[in-house]
Amino acid sequence: MKVNQVEREFLRQLISQLEEAGVSREQLFCELRARGVATSGAPQAAFAGSEAIILVETAVDISRDHCLMLGLGQELGVASYGSFGFALMSCASLRESVQLLLRYGQVLFQPSWTAYEHEGGLFLRANVTLGTAAQQQLVTELIFSNLSAVGRSLYENQVESVEGVEIQLSYSKPSHSACYNSAFRAPVTYDCEHSQLFLPPQVLDTPVKTANRSEHVVFQQQCEEILRGLNSVEKTTAAVRQLLIQSAGDFLDIAQVAESLHVSERTLRRRLDAESTNFRATFEEIKDLLAREYLVKTELTVAEIAHLLDYAETVNFRRAFVRWNGVTPSQYRLQQF
Known part of the structure; x- marks a missing residue:
């Protein structure tokens, strides 16, 4: 948006x-x-x-x-x-x-x-x-x-x-x-x-008729990225983050992101490098962010979260999450409560 x-x-x-x-x-x-x-x-x-x-x-x-x-x-x-x-x-x-x-x-x-x-x-x-x-x-x-x-x-x-x-x-x-x-x-x-x-x-506690907790996580994060982008000097990274969150569930790859930003893949890589990051690091940061939000704000199972984040196997998601946070998804969820 x-x-x-x-x-x-x-x-x-x-x-x-x-x-x-x-x-x-x-x-x-x-x-x-x-x-x-x-x-x-x-x-x-x-x-x-x-x-x-x-x-x-x-x-x-x-x-x-x-x-x-x-x-x-x-x-x-x-x-x-x-x-x-x-x-x-x-x-x-x-x-x-x-x-x-x-x-x-x-x-x-x-x-x-x-x-x-x-x-x-x-x-x-x-x-x-x-x-x-x-x-x-x-x-x-x-x-x-x-x-x-x-x-x-x-x-x-x-x-x-x-x-x-x-x-x-x-x-x-x-x-x-x-x-x-x-x-x-x-x-x-x-x-x-x-x-x-x-x-x-x-x-005040009247329910919203279209309530959906998993979708809310994504849409709220899109809003957060807009706020972040308004004050960010790292404009390319902010734009990539917004596109990745908007495509959550069917994530864009680097070629598709470059096309959306109307630049070549090589130019996108160069601009991200100038902002001291790269596409893979930004992509993993977004996946980690969404994973933690899903774990805290929804009752989705770890397998369902893995699916939403485009992991074919739940075990691969668990390994990635441990690499990002030092604990398993289940342990992280328990720690928050």
Whole structure:
């Protein structure tokens, strides 16, 4: 998952919504340029920060649809978030989903969220700070509508319909508040100090309907690699690690990795060497990382883990694991508990 994948998917969905309202892509980009946003209108264009705020406001203005952001939030599905979305889908519960959002949302997405405990429950607060009050309201409509839609896809109606769940918004009730009724199933309160969602204690352990512990290990590690890559000076190694984790279960070989990075195998080897590593060492590091995560976070047998890591024989996996960690997989699992 690229860091700007979400922005590109947001733009694609936004243009689709505008076209349904009779506004062309060309009209949108022409108006953006008139408002000082430099853009070529290329299909892979992406917007972030203040430019994204102007994009949102411009779209609402030229469509004359005050409910546009509420509708757009409903259209952005959990899969729009790439590895992060799949990690959410594989979480065990709402509580774990929130922890995931707090860890990766701070870096990968804007605006970010902050959680505050309250009487056993949780306030999930949106940090919307950029733009004017009117622009902040549009962004708030978008992210809370999307949060609601993603929540329904993960927990069906087991959360929003529970007594005590409440959406609190920091602005006054808008003239188009009727649109909120279709976007939100939970009650909405206006003129609050903060824009936030309150989750009472009885919903925090609501199971995710698509929970899968072994898949969650892989998707969460993909998110970890994205965070690692953002601050890494070893860009080639970080890119190789991401590709290997993404291909877990059917690992790419060095030729396939080189092809994915659009370089020759020789160039890839040279770049890894310049970063004081090599493909085999990086590959084994990823296998060791995933093996330890599977052992601690799942109930998979050693044989099943060996299979997931592409070992034809369990004994070969055991030997490799002992070489990496000095103990057998079973001993390692016992040590963690």
